[in-house]
Amino acid sequence: MNSFKRYFLELSYKGTPFHGWQIQGNAFTVQECIESALSTYFRKPVTIMGSGRTDTGVHASMQVCHFDMEEEFDKEKFLRAINGILPKEIAVSAIRPVKPDAHARFDAESRSYVYRIIFQKNPFLDEIAWLSYFTPNVEKMNFAAEALLKHEDFECFSKVHTEVTHFRCKIKSAHWEQKDGELLFHITANRFLRGMVRAIVGTLMEIGLGKREPEEMEEIILSKNRAKAGKSAPARGLFLSRIIYPNQIYLD
Structure with a gap:
């Protein structure tokens, strides 16, 4: 052996x-x-x-x-x-x-993502942030994001035809932060579905830009229908930012 x-x-x-x-x-x-x-x-x-x-x-x-x-x-x-x-x-x-x-x-207990949005063209950030020429209403987006904490089935934000047995995720936190001229979306959960964070960001941006009402977030989640949610945000703004493990697995 x-x-x-x-x-x-x-x-x-x-x-x-x-x-x-x-x-x-x-x-x-x-x-x-x-x-x-x-x-x-x-x-x-x-x-x-x-x-x-x-x-x-x-x-x-x-x-x-x-x-x-x-x-x-x-x-x-x-x-x-x-x-x-x-x-x-x-x-x-x-x-x-x-x-x-x-x-x-x-063994991962939680995973965190950050999504970066900028509002001015910047050649140094072009490949790592989404450039938006319109400023969204952050208060409305944070209000809508609170709905994510009340549910566990997020089929509406999952890519279709994925190899998963269920669409349940426990989201621990989800909020927007304005920092140094950027808009950052922070989200932490025990697991994520394929395309989930980008679909959430795209939907929340539509709410922030007045294309949807904040109250629609609840209806979208309950629909379990990807077609009801917004367009996915571009991949370039998304970062896997943190993974937490139980301390007892480490030997050092």
Whole structure:
């Protein structure tokens, strides 16, 4: 029986050049890139499991994945080397030993996303924020966002034909914040459906711009119909920002 040690990698990436997180046969993905770098460093095939998928063009200021390794290795040397192998769009910030049964996806207690909106053209933010030429009513959007905390079935915000057994999510917080000339949407839940956050942002922006009334948010959620919700916000403004795990899974 082979003995192995499991490690969590904490990383960030700019999703612009990638076709999402999950490895695909004919597209360049974040997972493929990391597995290739790990396999180069350890000189043998290495596979990883991420905390969850991000779609094409979506970023992560914090993502977590795990991998197994039998051999001992110097973690500080590993961090320097792996960042040298990875492209400039991906950075590994930490490696932490965890219990052998710890799982990056299934042990996550909560996940958080941030969506960035700017109101002036900015060449430095073009790929990481949604440019809106109209200023929405933030008070109305925050009022509508409160409805998200009262429900658990969010089929209305899910991409259709996804491989899920249910559409239930427990949203712990959801609010808009104005900061340094930007508008930020913060949302935290135990899990998210594919396309969910971008659909929520798009719907709330329609409310903020007066195309819908805040009270419609409740009706949209209860309809369980994606066609009733608003158009999805562009991928470039979305960041996976935080993942929380129970402390007892860590060995350091």
